[in-house]
Amino acid sequence: MKRTFYLQDDQSNKFWNIECRGNTIITENGRIGAKPRLTQKNFESPDAALRAVARDIHEKRKKGYLEGDASSLPPHSKRLPPRLVRINHDDYKARYVGKLKDGSQFFLTFPFEPRLEGRKGGNYIALYRFDEYGALLEAEIFDEKQEGLTTESAVDAFTERLLERLGPHTFQDISVTPFSVSAFGLEFGLIFDPGDDDTDDAGEDDDDDDDPSIWVTVEPGNYMAFYPPWDGEYDT
Structure with a gap:
């Protein structure tokens, strides 16, 4: 077949x-x-x-x-979201990315909502798990305040417990598909931003052959912004 x-x-x-x-x-x-x-x-x-x-x-x-x-499938466009975004393990925003023994992948990160324009603000801990092909399997999101994590040492200890619960794992580069989930009234995940769909004076779209400004950002907080060719480089 x-x-x-x-x-x-x-x-x-x-x-x-x-x-x-x-x-x-x-x-x-x-x-x-x-x-x-x-x-x-x-x-x-x-x-x-x-x-x-x-x-x-x-x-x-x-x-x-x-x-x-x-x-x-629809016609091809350079504004389509990437199938996979690589996250390279580093000592900065991608400290806790890697794989488990079964080949599944994980990303533990620290989203936040700024206290701006009437927003209550907040700090969170998110543990995302993906299958070996990059599809989201599970998202666990914790509000640091609700968990009583009021000090940096408390956050560190909570993070270590989450990592231990994963079982045997190695920190290494991963490749995952953009996604979004809702929690605490916010949108979390690696979220695709197609950029501005500019039009000229005649109302026609710009030439699609031009490279558009598209991103995949870690939200909330927009603290990691990945961009083509999705090779692991990101802005903060």
């Missing part, structure tokens, strides 16, 4: 199909809407071919490919 995948975001617009026929694998790939490139590989046995199919699909999904029919 043929399985079809695609990767469409601000950087990519391509498809990949794979089919196993006995001990032969046939793949098709290319830009969505263009003529496909065909590749054929032969293996010692049907079982070996099936194992190769599973490995290839796994690798494509790690790159952000989704399973589905690319023919129903």
Whole structure:
């Protein structure tokens, strides 16, 4: 049976199909809407071919490919959100990013709401877990005030307990899909900002070939702002 995948975001617009026929694998790939490139590989046995199919699909999904029919997708735009944003482990805002033994990923971070323009303000601790392909599995968000975390040492101890609860893990770079969740009346997550959709005097959109100013920001607080090519670099 043929399985079809695609990767469409601000950087990519391509498809990949794979089919196993006995001990032969046939793949098709290319830009969505263009003529496909065909590749054929032969293996010692049907079982070996099936194992190769599973490995290839796994690798494509790690790159952000989704399973589905690319023919129903909208036209490509550079204002589409990225499929994956890399977060590079560092000693600053990305101290607590990494992976668990099962391949799932985590990001423990400290969102905040400034006390401005009538906002009550607040400090939070957020622990996000993702599957090995970057999709959000779980979001736990804690209000430091409600948890009684009134000192830096108390926040540090609470953070360590959350990390211990994860089980064995390593701090390392991760790649995850933008997302948002609601808690405490606020929007939390890695949230895509498509930027300003400027128009000219005639009311027509600017040339989409120009690189738009798009971001994925860690919210609330906008304290990490990722940008194309989504390679882990961020502004603060």
